Amino acid sequence: MTSDGFQALRALLAPGARFNIERYRSERRRLRRGAKGAFTSEGRWALVPVPVEVEDADELAEAVAEQLLARWGVVFRDLFLQESIALPWRDIVWALRRLEARGLVRGGRFVGGFVGEQYALPEAVEQLRTVRKSERNGELVRLSACDPLNLIGTIVPGPRIAAVRTNYVVYRDGLPVLQAASEDLTAGRTDAG
Numbered sequence: 001m002t003s004d005g006f007q008a009l010r011a012l013l014a015p016g017a018r019f020n021i022e023r024y025r026s027e028r029r030r031l032r033r034g035a036k037g038a039f040t041s042e043g044r045w046a047l048v049p050v051p052v053e054v055e056d057a058d059e060l061a062e063a064v065a066e067q068l069l070a071r072w073g074v075v076f077r078d079l080f081l082q083e084s085i086a087l088p089w090r091d092i093v094w095a096l097r098r099l100e101a102r103g104l105v106r107g108g109r110f111v112g113g114f115v116g117e118q119y120a121l122p123e124a125v126e127q128l129r130t131v132r133k134s135e136r137n138g139e140l141v142r143l144s145a146c147d148p149l150n151l152i153g154t155i156v157p158g159p160r161i162a163a164v165r166t167n168y169v170v171y172r173d174g175l176p177v178l179q180a181a182s183e184d185l186t187a188g189r190t191d192a193g
Contacts, residue, residue: 004044061087061095065119068092069105073124077116078155082148093117136173143169145179152176 054060064087068075075096080089096119099105105119110128120128143149145167152169153160161167161179170178 002046002048004046057091058095058098061091062098065092065095065099069119069121069124073127074110074118074120076111076114076118078114082151082154131174139173140177141171143171145169152179 064085065075068080068083072079075092077089080092085092096105096107096117100107100119106122106125107117107119108125110118110120110125144165145161146163146165150161150163150169152158156176158176159179161169167179169176
């Protein structure tokens, strides 16, 4: 079973926090009468389906590799480690090699500063070439720190910025220039993501 909230877990972990039926009933009565108050609910519960056995592990690895390519355009080990995927990197690499042998993806060195094999979709390679050849014009992009593209401190060099709703990262021509809370940002209000 799983829940969509943490209140049930907090109730189990809090010392002396036992379910009080009388308190529950009085709070429900107050809510029925229109009383305003913070009624805490345990959340919605759902039964998690039993995992099915995978018949073809290679097919699963290829599906995951295609999903990563669709999400990122370029896939390499350091980027893979940002994901929470149960398959090991070696299975994904073998799947990417098979996709390359079929001509569906390209292998090479697309992103500098990282060791190991890299694979990219052909359209991502063309887009990277276009961006590399384009002239820098000082374009600012503001990105929420909660966005999965906040790779500062993991893939992009720099101190890690907390994935908090009020934090933002500002990029100028693709390079991070400012990491701050939303109140600190006064210039360059171009949202992305």
